[in-house]
Amino acid sequence: MLRFTAVIVLATAAVAAQARDVVPAAAAAIAPNIEAAVVKIFSTLRGPDPTKPWSKAAPQDVTGSGVVIEGRRILTNAHVVGYASQVQIQGSQSGDKLSATVVAVGRGIDLAILKLDDESFFDTHPPVARASLLPDVREAVMAYGYPTGGNSLSITKGIVSRIEFVPYAFASSGLRIQVDAAINPGNSGGPVIAGDKMVGLAFAGAANAQNIGYIIPNEEVDLFLKDVADGRYDGKPAMYDDVQTLENPALREFLKLDKSVEGVVVQHPYRSEAAYPLKEFDVITRIGDYPIDNQGMVKLGSLRVRFQYRVQQLAQGGKLALTIVRGGKPMAIQLPVGSGRKMLIPDLAGGYPPYFIYGPIVFSRASPEFMSGMATNPAIMQALAYNASPLMTRRGEQPDAQREELVVVTSPFFPNKLVTGYGNRVAAVVYSINEVPVRSLRHLVTLLRDLKDDLVVIHFDQRAGETMVLPRKAMLESTEAVLADNGIRQQGSQEMMDVWNGKSAK
Numbered sequence: 356m357l358r359f360t361a362v363i364v365l366a367t368a369a370v371a372a373q374a375r376d377v378v379p380a381a382a383a384a385i386a387p388n389i390e391a392a393v394v395k396i397f398s399t400l401r402g403p404d405p406t407k408p409w410s411k412a413a414p415q416d417v418t419g420s421g422v423v424i425e426g427r428r429i430l431t432n433a434h435v436v437g438y439a440s441q442v443q444i445q446g447s448q449s450g451d452k453l454s455a456t457v458v459a460v461g462r463g464i465d466l467a468i469l470k471l472d473d474e475s476f477f478d479t480h481p482p483v484a485r486a487s488l489l490p491d492v493r494e495a496v497m498a499y500g501y502p503t504g505g506n507s508l509s510i511t512k513g514i515v516s517r518i519e520f521v522p523y524a525f526a527s528s529g530l531r532i533q534v535d536a537a538i539n540p541g542n543s544g545g546p547v548i549a550g551d552k553m554v555g556l557a558f559a560g561a562a563n564a565q566n567i568g569y570i571i572p573n574e575e576v577d578l579f580l581k582d583v584a585d586g587r588y589d590g591k592p593a594m595y596d597d598v599q600t601l602e603n604p605a606l607r608e609f610l611k612l613d614k615s616v617e618g619v620v621v622q623h624p625y626r627s628e629a630a631y632p633l634k635e636f637d638v639i640t641r642i643g644d645y646p647i648d649n650q651g652m653v654k655l656g657s658l659r660v661r662f663q664y665r666v667q668q669l670a671q672g673g674k675l676a677l678t679i680v681r682g683g684k685p686m687a688i689q690l691p692v693g694s695g696r697k698m699l700i701p702d703l704a705g706g707y708p709p710y711f712i713y714g715p716i717v718f719s720r721a722s723p724e725f726m727s728g729m730a731t732n733p734a735i736m737q738a739l740a741y742n743a744s745p746l747m748t749r750r751g752e753q754p755d756a757q758r759e760e761l762v763v764v765t766s767p768f769f770p771n772k773l774v775t776g777y778g779n780r781v782a783a784v785v786y787s788i789n790e791v792p793v794r795s796l797r798h799l800v801t802l803l804r805d806l807k808d809d810l811v812v813i814h815f816d817q818r819a820g821e822t823m824v825l826p827r828k829a830m831l832e833s834t835e836a837v838l839a840d841n842g843i844r845q846q847g848s849q850e851m852m853d854v855w856n857g858k859s860a861k
Contacts, residue, residue, distance in 0.1 A: 408710035420500035420545030431544030463527025500545025538568025590694035
């Protein structure tokens with residue numbers, strides 16, 4: 356499992372491997388130019404605290420690496436500067452730190468762009484040239500960066516082990532190069548060089564493994580830079596249909612396929628409406644002009660990679676050309692593809708969780724970040740599963756008109772007599788307010804705002820558990836005291852307060 360964090364714990368044997376790596380003499384002539392382009396990054400991160408959504412997590416100081424690229428910019432990893440309240444960079448052999456600003460972040464592909472307040476730095480720190488082709492497997496590479504254990508620039512040597520198209524994070528996939536050059540904590544964001552050109556950016560090491568590091572190749576970097584040219588990261592087009600291989604003889608017999616037909620079987624189409632061009636048991640045989648084999652792979656030079664790799668190259672205007680076999684007949688279709696998959700439980704997308712406090716109860720939107728805090732507690736996970744909580748049963752579903760998102764109680768109740776006798780409702784999903792099903796956090800705030808009944812009845816969406824009945828006026832009157840007693844500045848996030856105050860009801 357990869358850790359996309361600024362600190363990646365590796366086995367001590369990997370560090371020992373770094374010590375025995377030697378930079379070849381042939382590289383000495385190019386090293387000064389490359390070294391001048393590699394910087395150390397200092398970030399102070401203030402991430403979200405999903406269990407206390409009115410506040411941020413404690414500051415965390417991290418270091419990483421970056422590289423100067425064209426346009427007087429510095430390229431690094433998103434996880435090095437994501438949620439940064441302060442970023443500084445330091446050049447090789449320099450004693451000064453320069454203030455930097457994060458101007459673009461692609462969390463899905465783990466890339467980010469920095470600009471410097473003082474751009475004169477770039478007068479003496481030119482960009483590194485980037486190779487236009489993927490490196491060959493077994494090609495020698497050198498990883499430049501600032502791993503922990505020292506302050507000076509480190510260079511480790513290795514070879515390219517393999518190149519694959521794999522999931523990164525946040526429902527995004529991309530090409531990934533595996534190298535055996537040591538990639539240690541702090542290397543994240545540093546360039547990896549073959550010859551005299553950058554072939555990719557270091558971004559992770561493999562936990563509990565020796566001499567395995569990963570880099571983001573230039574092809575992914577170039578797609579990211581093209582995407583953020585307008586100042587916003589939209590993400591890469593992707594297919595979200597579930598497919599399976601066509602290797603099993605019984606499956607081929609069931610589909611009545613000729614031996615010459617190769618491809619993948621659509622197991623679950625992304626959308627179910629009649630107009631959607633893919634159906635269950637369709638066989639996708641070609642993506643564009645590229646044939647797909649029975650393991651779902653396409654040729655990439657001397658490599659084989661998952662066929663979904665070609666989506667980012669071939670999609671045009673939100674459409675992707677596919678050739679399929681349906682009922683024994685080949686046909687061409689145009690599949691709609693997008694750059695984001697809507698989820699009933701969406702991640703925070705680099706932001707902070709919305710919230711609303713009503714008396715002693717804190718409501719927020721369910722997110723993977725919130726759920727990750729419970730994932731290490733088997734008792735909580737078993738209780739959620741036993742109670743058929745939507746956090747468990749609807750984890751991979753898309754939103755619909757009835758449920759745009761899940762609203763959860765994120766924190767233990769603040770001490771207050773109004774909730775006396777009720778049990779802890781942390782992680783309980785709200786089903787309805789006074790028998791009106793709740794569609795979203797905004798909708799919940801609207802319902803509470805417009806409620807005229809004397810009592811507030813909160814039903815939760817689970818098999819077992821209490822229904823809460825609360826006095827409406829007393830809940831309203833207690834809210835300010837709850838905020839003051841707990842040092843909370845605002846009853847809700849700004850968007851929720853706009854709804855509460857009637858500015859943007861929905």
